[in-house]
Amino acid sequence: LKAEFELAPPLQQIDRTYVLWRGQKLSYFGGCDYFRLSSHPRILARIREGLERYGLSVSASRVTTGNHPLYEELEERIAEYFGFPKAVFVPSGYVANLVVAEALAGQFDTVFIDEKAHPSLQTAVRLLGCPVINFPHLKLKRVRGKRVLIATEGMFGQNGAIAPVRDHLKTGAHVWVDDAHGAGTHEPKPMSGQVIQTITFSKAFGVYGGAILCSADLAGKIISTRIFAGQTPLPLPLAYACLEAMKLLTPGSSLRKRLQNNTRYIGSPSPIIQVVPGTPSLKEDLVRNKIFPSWIRYPGGPAGGYFRFAISSEHTKQQLDLLMSALHKRKDAKAQRR
Numbered sequence: 001l002k003a004e005f006e007l008a009p010p011l012q013q014i015d016r017t018y019v020l021w022r023g024q025k026l027s028y029f030g031g032c033d034y035f036r037l038s039s040h041p042r043i044l045a046r047i048r049e050g051l052e053r054y055g056l057s058v059s060a061s062r063v064t065t066g067n068h069p070l071y072e073e074l075e076e077r078i079a080e081y082f083g084f085p086k087a088v089f090v091p092s093g094y095v096a097n098l099v100v101a102e103a104l105a106g107q108f109d110t111v112f113i114d115e116k117a118h119p120s121l122q123t124a125v126r127l128l129g130c131p132v133i134n135f136p137h138l139k140l141k142r143v144r145g146k147r148v149l150i151a152t153e154g155m156f157g158q159n160g161a162i163a164p165v166r167d168h169l170k171t172g173a174h175v176w177v178d179d180a181h182g183a184g185t186h187e188p189k190p191m192s193g194q195v196i197q198t199i200t201f202s203k204a205f206g207v208y209g210g211a212i213l214c215s216a217d218l219a220g221k222i223i224s225t226r227i228f229a230g231q232t233p234l235p236l237p238l239a240y241a242c243l244e245a246m247k248l249l250t251p252g253s254s255l256r257k258r259l260q261n262n263t264r265y266i267g268s269p270s271p272i273i274q275v276v277p278g279t280p281s282l283k284e285d286l287v288r289n290k291i292f293p294s295w296i297r298y299p300g301g302p303a304g305g306y307f308r309f310a311i312s313s314e315h316t317k318q319q320l321d322l323l324m325s326a327l328h329k330r331k332d333a334k335a336q337r338r
């Protein structure tokens, strides 16, 4: 048996935007910690405080004896933050997609899914018990059938593209948006009642955990799924830190402005830059510029692998200049494009 994927060599992150690689300190544009909240002093303080206040785990499902009031408070705040009637908090973004699928199984005749949607969404829609049609990335021409669901990422983790959710809604179908990358990165925008949204707290929010944003009716169904009912919720100190992460990323947050400024500085419409190898020397150019060559192979991505760079609010202009010069994009050319 030949395994398709293997673990990457160990990599140690240091100083928030650097890594130690083969004995060298290199700028790090891997991962998706868009605001470096996973090492933010306020997040770390909340985790310590949460541990002191609440202990580690409820060690029970929330449908038995594990429904700590902190989870309910967090769900109210998440629903308020994203402008949805209800939120259900689950242990990860991957689980968020699986519970939605279990809750919605049997309710649709056809699902259309963007071909570049994350493997968790691809896996989840195949549990809905109806035919699944992959459509070309961002280009859904028309949908057929009555009980139709369109599934897509919001901001795509692979290449930073933004899904045309408004166009999807015009078809009259229900729309499921996995916005693991857009949640927190963009200002939250209230969505129509036809939208179900799944998110993660492990990227922009820098903590861990996932959530489903939905109607009260769907939230009730999610709580009765085997996946939700049969598991222990996320440790309490992490749930506590998620509350703090949302406070750091309120509308108008200075962190988000810094991320926008950095993204604009490099002339990119999105904080994610995908480069499918075409330049043989790119890896060497990156290392010469003291940039970690974040080349990845990932389910659903280009088969031969690709470079992905995620800009954060904490990268300096100097780090961005070195990245752009390695990517052969001169700053003056960029200025003309703007």
Ligand SMILES: Cc1ncc(COP(=O)(O)O)c(C=O)c1O
Pocket: 092, 093, 094, 095, 118, 120, 121, 153, 157, 178, 179, 180, 181, 200, 201, 202, 209, 210
């Ligand atoms: C689009 C998308 N959905 C879901 C997930 C899974 O989220 P989590 O890591 O919280 O399980 C990811 C994580 O890589 C993702 O990029």
